[in-house]
Amino acid sequence: MRLNIIQQERLWWGISLGAIALSLIAMAVSFQQLGAPIRPGLDFVGGTRLQLSLECAATETCTEAISPANVRNILTPLGLEGSSIQVVEDYTLSVRTKTLTVEERTQLTERLSAEIGDFDPATVQIDTVGPTIGEELLTAGVQALLASFFGIVVYLSFRFRFDYAVFAIVALVHDVIITAGAFALLGLTVGTEIDSLFLVALLTIIGFSVNDTVVIYDRIRETLEASEPGTSIDTVVDDAVNQTLTRSINTSLTTILPLLGIFFFGGDTLRDFALALIIGFLAGVYSSIFIASTMLAWWRKRQEKTVPLAASAANFSDET
Numbered sequence: 001m002r003l004n005i006i007q008q009e010r011l012w013w014g015i016s017l018g019a020i021a022l023s024l025i026a027m028a029v030s031f032q033q034l035g036a037p038i039r040p041g042l043d044f045v046g047g048t049r050l051q052l053s054l055e056c057a058a059t060e061t062c063t064e065a066i067s068p069a070n071v072r073n074i075l076t077p078l079g080l081e082g083s084s085i086q087v088v089e090d091y092t093l094s095v096r097t098k099t100l101t102v103e104e105r106t107q108l109t110e111r112l113s114a115e116i117g118d119f120d121p122a123t124v125q126i127d128t129v130g131p132t133i134g135e136e137l138l139t140a141g142v143q144a145l146l147a148s149f150f151g152i153v154v155y156l157s158f159r160f161r162f163d164y165a166v167f168a169i170v171a172l173v174h175d176v177i178i179t180a181g182a183f184a185l186l187g188l189t190v191g192t193e194i195d196s197l198f199l200v201a202l203l204t205i206i207g208f209s210v211n212d213t214v215v216i217y218d219r220i221r222e223t224l225e226a227s228e229p230g231t232s233i234d235t236v237v238d239d240a241v242n243q244t245l246t247r248s249i250n251t252s253l254t255t256i257l258p259l260l261g262i263f264f265f266g267g268d269t270l271r272d273f274a275l276a277l278i279i280g281f282l283a284g285v286y287s288s289i290f291i292a293s294t295m296l297a298w299w300r301k302r303q304e305k306t307v308p309l310a311a312s313a314a315n316f317s318d319e320t
Contacts, residue, residue: 005241005290006234006297012290016174019283023181030184038180039187041096041195042084044138046129048100050093052109053123054116057091065090066116068268074115078108082191086269092123099128141199145176148206156210160217167295168213171287175209176202179280183272197273205280208255212248212288219244220293233304237297241289252285 005012027037034040042049056062068085071093075083083097093112100108105126113119149169156165179202186192219240227236256278263274 002242003238003245005238005294009290009294009298012294016287016291019178019181020174023177023184026181026184026188030188033188038184038198039191039193040138041193042098042129043195044135047096047098048105049096049125049127049129050105050108051095051123051125052112052119053092055118055120057089058120062091062117066093070116071095071112074111075108078104078111080108082193084193084195084268086267137196141196141202144199144203145206148203152206152210156214156217159214160221163299164217164296167292167299168210168217170295171213171284171292172206172209174287174291175205175280175283178283179205179276182279183276192272194272197270198276201273201276201280204277205284208281209284209288212251212284213292215247216241216244216288216293217296220296233297233300237293241293245289248285248289252281256281 030039031037036044054062054066066087068087071085071087072081075081075085075095075097080095080097083095086094086096088094093116095108097108109119109124149172152172153165153169156168183192183194183198187194220237223236223240223243224231224233259274259278259281262270263278266274
């Protein structure tokens with residue numbers, strides 16, 4: 001099957017613009033209601049982390065693993081239903097919640113002990129992350145994203161041409177906005193919060209997407225060099241995309257299938273991370289095939305129209 005990428009370029013652009021518009025609207029509503037474009041987790045707004053291990057784990061006499069669902073039921077009456085819960089090696093519990101006072105920590109540990117079992121006092125760890133540290137973490141993550149964009153522009157400008165780099169960045173921004181918009185919508189509807197792993201996911205998405213785009217750009221350049229003079233850039237881009245289409249689909253499927261396994265069976269801690277990667281990878285495949293390539297063809301056609309007009313104007317001036 002051969003896709004006519006260029007012929008339907010306005011359809012691809014319309015789909016992307018619609019998705020971006022919905023993402024921006026979701027982030028705007030989230031900012032209005034929550035004060036942030038995406039509902040922030042404890043990593044960014046600060047909070048308390050408690051880690052406790054059952055006493056029976058030391059003597060290997062535990063008969064039942066800690067259930068995250070039971071822990072959630074214990075936290076809900078205390079007003080801590082939005083907390084992050086992780087069970088490590090069946091008998092160690094890690095809870096990340098809003099900043100708690102000493103009395104609230106004591107109440108929480110006593111309630112957990114009464115419902116789940118006695119905890120070993122020697123294993124109790126309580127850490128508090130202040131809002132300042134959360135802001136520093138967010139700033140560092142944004143700086144990492146900007147640095148990656150800059151590095152990609154420099155690399156693609158040297159390897160190809162500057163216009164290749166520009167449209168690759170357009171595709172990457174497309175992927176980041178759609179992923180962020182999806183989580184903004186999830187934050188508004190089901191209370192999903194982002195943590196530092198979300199920034200890691202965005203950086204991973206950028207790397208995956210730019211790799212896919214470079215493969216297509218490489219094939220476009222090779223096809224251009226092998227084409228006869230006067231060959232339309234539309235034909236070149238269509239040929240290049242169709243030649244790499246199978247590779248792009250196979251790579252994406254083999255990457256997303258393990259992520260689906262993590263999403264369904266990896267536990268609460270990794271579920272949102274896997275979901276962000278799935279959304280971003282799908283957006284990345286779409287942008288590499290349908291956005292970066294078609295916009296490059298559109299720009300080259302515009303250049304071809306501009307250069308002859310400029311040459312004609314110069315010739316007319318010489319004659320007069």
